[in-house]
Amino acid sequence: MCSLTTQSIARPVTARPGVALALILTCQLMLMLDATVMNVALPRIRADLGFSPAGLSWVMNAYTLVFGGLLLLGGRLGDLFGRRRVFLVGVGVFTAASLAGGLADSAWLLIAARIVQGLGAAAAGPSTIALLTSTFTEPRARVRALSLFSAMASSGFAVGLILGGLLTEWLTWRSVMFINVPFGAVVLAFGARHIAEPARHPARLDVTGAVLATLGVGSLVFGFIRAAEAGWGDGFAVWSVVAGVLLLVAFVWRQAFGEHPMLPLRLFADRNRAAGYANFFLGPLSMMSAFFFLTQFLQEISGYGALTTGFAFLPMAVGIFALSRLVPRLLPRLGPKPLAVTGTLLMSAGLWWLAGLSAGSGYVPDVLGPMVLMGVGGGLAFSPLNVVIMSTVPPADAGAAGGALQTMQQIGSTLGLAVLVTVAGSAARGHTGTDALVTGMTAAFTTSALIALLTFVVALTFRRE
Structure with missing residues (x-):
């Protein structure tokens, strides 16, 4: 699957922007899903492959570590060697690794597959945004395309939990890996035909x-x-x-001083773009607690099964996606500042609400209400950021800018989870059982809300135009 030949990638292209958009969005959704789709399946993976409790965490972390660590390099490789070429090779590697992971019969083979998935994602991810900006050059069309892209990026975490619950409950945990194969095959089959290769920009790596x-x-x-x-x-x-x-x-x-920079620091010279990068780091950092700790709350406190837990996140995913469809109409009229300010406030309010959870809290309104606020807030706060960051980037820097954007997102997610798990563990000391879990969880949500307020402060720095 991953052995794409130069001839297949370089075949004549019939550029079809609508098809190209669908293929790029499919790839982006795959990459984001894999950050959370395994969460609900972890208990069954542990039982089937004999993971230790500490080793099990690497099913998630191996992918995040490699994906986040190589994104900047993947973005620059796309600029130098052709974004469509690097995109398709990355999708091929990711798809083949997904197939191998679904067939894994030992813990180390699954971890190895997740590492290779991260390699493919780091190659494909930065080129997705760059290909969008080169495919859609008319401003309104570009705003619509980037808003849909942002919806996939933002809602992918929640959709991953829903899909993971469905597949784990109805089939097996292996189907969580196999689901990538048909989608990856479609992207490979049609991407080489309908995604145009932007002009390369000669430079040295x-x-x-x-x-x-x-x-x-x-x-x-x-x-x-x-x-x-x-x-x-x-x-x-x-x-x-x-x-x-x-x-x-x-x-x-x-x-700053090299002749051929991989990440040109001029990308951060624009105030709006710099603020967009900052919030792409802070937003996932604060939101990861909602996915990680609410999954535990719903399963261990409320007694939900894998399928019900997955569907419990549906309001958040719907809110993010619905608002992203509205953003293309609002952004040209209002600019990024009112949308980002309103969205970050709603997101902060949702996290503050979750900080009040107790062992007796029910789904309605104690979980549903915050999810709606965070879904609507996330859609307003983060959907404009792709547009803000990518709309004025010079073509030669598009891959580097996309790699930096996704690097911020991945590091924010990983750092947020590490910080918040540490906060929860410290707060839970001296408590036992359910009380320990709830005490740690509410401390983590309080910390998340404080971090979310920083996104509001950054949003105040956006220029209105």
């Missing part, structure tokens, strides 16, 4: 910058994953984070 960025992001993500498992008293976790920070400082210095 900044190998030193690529190594610094990959090792820096990878070390930082690994350090926080390790801290979530072992606590901040673990020296390996602390030194991994320190090493990651130092490597990223060196990477920024390289980008």
Whole structure:
């Protein structure tokens, strides 16, 4: 599946923007789903493949670590070697790894498949946004396309939980991996025919910058994953984070003074674009608690099964997607600031509401109400950000800009989960059973709400135009 030949990628193209949009959105949904679709299936994976409790977390973290660590490199490779080519190769690798993961008969084989999935996602992900901006050049069409893309990116986490619940309950956990195969095959079959290859921009690959960025992001993500498992008293976790920070400082210095920067710092010179990047980091950082801790609350406190737990997240996904359809009409009239300010306030309110959960809380209104607020708020707050970031990026930097955007999102998600799990564990000390779970959970939601308020502060810096 992943052995795409140069001839197949370079075949004559009949550019069809509508088909190209559908294929790109399908790819983006696949990549985002895999960040959460395995959550509901984890207990059955553990029983079937004999994972240890600590090892089980790597079913999720192996994908996130590789995906987040290599996104910047994937974006630059698309700029240099052809975005459609790198996109299709990435989809092929991701699809083949999904098939291998579904067939895995041991824990280490599944982890290996998840690592390769991350490699494919890091190659395909940055090119999705760049291909959208090159396919849709008319401003209104570009806004609509980027808003739909943002909806896929934002709602994919919630949709992953719904789909994971359905597949795990009705079939087996292996179907959670196999579901990617037909979608990936469709993208490969039609993408080579109907997605046009943008013009390349000759330059040299900044190998030193690529190594610094990959090792820096990878070390930082690994350090926080390790801290979530072992606590901040673990020296390996602390030194991994320190090493990651130092490597990223060196990477920024390289980008500022290198001849061929992998991430041109001029991308952050525009105030709106810089604010968009900041909120693409802070938003997932605050929202990850909703997915992670609510899944536990619904299954361990409320007694929901996998299928019911998945559908419980439907209001959030519907809210994000519905608002993303409205954003293309509102954004040209109002600008990003009113939408982002309103959305971040609603999202913060939803998280504050969740901080009041107790063992006796029911789904209505104690869970449903916050989900609606976060769905509507997330749709308003984050759907405009893709447009803000990508609409004025020079064509030569489109892949780098897309890679930076998705890197912010992935690191924010991973860092948020690590921080919030640590907060929950500290708050739960001295408590037992259900009381420990609820105490830790509400502390994590309170912290999430405070982080969400930072997204509101950043939203205030947007210019109105």
